[in-house]
Amino acid sequence: MPNEILYRSVNAQTKLLCVLGNPISHSFSPPVMNALISIYNLNFCYLAFAPNDLKKAIEGLKEINFLGANITIPFKENILPLCDSVDQLVEEIKAINTIWFDGEKLQGYNTDIDGIRSALTDYIDQIGSYAVFGAGGAARALCVALKNKNGILVNRTEAKGKKLAEEFGLEYISLTDSPKIVPDIDLIVNATPVGMAGQTISTIVPTSWIKKCTFVFDMVYNPSVTKLVEQAIEYHKNVISGVKMFLSQAAKAFSTWTSLEPDLEIMRSIWREITN
C-alpha cells in the first residue's frame, strides 16, 4: 500500500520548496514547513538538500521551477551575489535565509530578523543595553534589530568581532577576557552554535554575566533548554526562547512564498507535535 499522504497529495502540479544547508540532517524546517503545507491544504512539498556548490544548486532549483527555499549555514552570505534583488533589511544584515523565484528573478530576504523581533517583542521597551556572543549572520541580524541600543559584542575571532562591534557602535570584548569583567547590561544573547545538540562546549557565557543581567536569549533551539537557559532559570532570569525565534522566522518565510500568515499559536502546536 503506498504512503497515503504522498500518494494522495504529490503530483505533477506540486510546487516545490526546500532548505539548502550543509550539513542539513539536523534541520527542523522540513517537518515544520510540511506541517504548514498540510494545515493550509496546499499542493506543495518541502525537501532538504546539502549541496557542495551553492551556485549549481540554485541553477538546478531554477531550472526545475522550485518556488523558493530557505538558506542556512554555511550559505547565508554566499547566496547574496546570486540574487537579482534583495530587500532593504538584507542590505543591512548582509545575510539571506529565504529566497523566492519570482519568475526569472531570484529575490532574497532575511526572516531571521522577524524571528528576533518576535522573540524580543514583549521585552523590547525594557532592554536598554545588550551583550551578544557571536559575530555571524544571526548576531548581525540582532544588531540591526537592536540598532541604537548600547551594547557589548563578544567573539572568538577578534578581527570579525571588532569589525561588527565597530559597525554598530558596540564595545568589543574578546571571549578570553569576558570572564574577567562583569558588565551591567539588561540582555545577554547567545548567537553562536554553542549549546546546540552535538557541540562539545555547552556554554560560553560567564555565570557572573548571567547573575547580573535581566533577560537571557539563547538563539539555539535544539535542544530547547540549553545549558545557558538552565543557568538563566536557576538565577531567576527572564528567558527568551530560540524556539520562538525559529518558529517566527519560519512563519515569515512561509508567508513570503504563499502570502498566508500562520500565527504563533499554529506554529507552537506544530512544534509540540513534531518534538513530542
Ligand code: NAP
Ligand atoms: P555563523 O554565521 O556561522 O556564525 C557563528 C558565530 O558563532 C561566529 O561568530 C563564530 O565565531 C561563533 N562560534 C562558532 N562556534 C563557536 C565556539 N565553539 N565557540 C565560540 N564561538 C563560536 O552562524 P549564524 O548564522 O550567525 O548562526 C549562529 C547560531 O544562531 C546558529 O548556530 C543557531 O544556533 C542560531 N540561530 C538560530 C536561529 C533561530 O531561528 N532560532 C536562526 C539563526 C541562527 P568565529 O567568528 O570565531 O568563527
